[in-house]
Amino acid sequence: MPTLQTTVDGLRLPNPFVIGSGPPGTNGKVIGRAFDDGWGAVICKTVSLDAGKVNNVQPRYARLRGRQSDEIYGWENIELISDRSFDTWIDEFKRLKDSHAEGVLIASIMEEYSKGAWQEIVGRCEEAGVDAFELNMSCPHGLPERRMGAAMGENPEILEEVCGWVMQVAKLPVWAKMTPNVTHIEDPTRASLRAGCQGVAAINTIRSVVAVDLETLRPEPSVEGYTTPGGYSGPAVRPIALRMCMEIATLINKEFPGRTLSGIGGIETGEDAAQFILLGSHTVQVCTGVMKFGYRCVQEMCESLLAFMEKHGFEAIDDFRGKSLPYFTTHADLVQRQAEARAAKKAEAQSQKAQQKKMIQGDAEWSGDDFVDQSDALARG
């Protein structure tokens, strides 16, 4: 019987399914619910020392549905980090560690470009008993004027410096969360791993404009008639997330063996999760999926991931992590492989044809000179 239990950066998880930072981890009540429903770990909504500057708007989501069905493929949000006070969060972290001692609680943190602030938030969360950190370097909207989130994550030099500040003081595992809004995801990945982070998480949302209302001519989500580009998530981003996870895992294997990857982006089923793991992810995170289907979806995800493992004879997550990575190559190599395969097939067909030609069809065809070859052609063994 396969097992979903896995240990990542010393964290013992009952399964690799992690609540991704966002509304599903937005207060102690819902985090407790996620543990009760069987999630492998929970990452809280991103917290900062001064929530007073966080001003959210309503509405702040806009969704893209299929043309033929009502299914939601894409989800844009212009939500900021948590608007709840840091003291409230510290209280809730402590209470959660009392009520759910086994639950793996990961603090998503974000601060301004200030060494003191980053080191203070790490220390205070550790005192409250969290198990690990995820550094949010990647929120695509809001707070760029404070040089927070993606404003840092898009700049590898600043990223390396900030991750370095955190690593000077952190006693717990640290994952740096990557923004996908860059040309080469390897650059910020390398910067954070060089600074000493144990792992990276990817991807955060993709900068987007989800739609324009053709009646009002206003872009969505419309707040008093105006909007701002937001972050795109859900199944529509999965192919981009898979590509970036593949690139990150390839880089980790080459340059940072032993570091870890938490795959994120449009994961809604065990089969989706299996693909991220096949491309090198140690854990998988779900955010939009929980907003669509509720906390209990983890149970079906676990069942279908186990069924996939059973079908292929995999006993543990590590047995198939990264197993599909060797099948990526360059386009030029694909052309060469195809030319070689076609040439081999043609040669095989020709040899079969020649062999058939040699086989006499009637006794009148036997000839003295070719007698041995003709006998060979008719023989097996």
Ligand SMILES: Cc1cc2nc3c(=O)[nH]c(=O)nc-3n(C[C@H](O)[C@H](O)[C@H](O)COP(=O)(O)O)c2cc1C
């Ligand atoms: C409404 C919403 C709010 C989010 N807030 C945060 C956040 O506070 N911090 C963060 O690191 N990521 C945040 N995210 C990004 C998710 O954690 C995740 O990286 C992204 O949505 C892609 O995964 P998904 O398709 O499973 O949602 C948010 C996503 C959504 C949809």
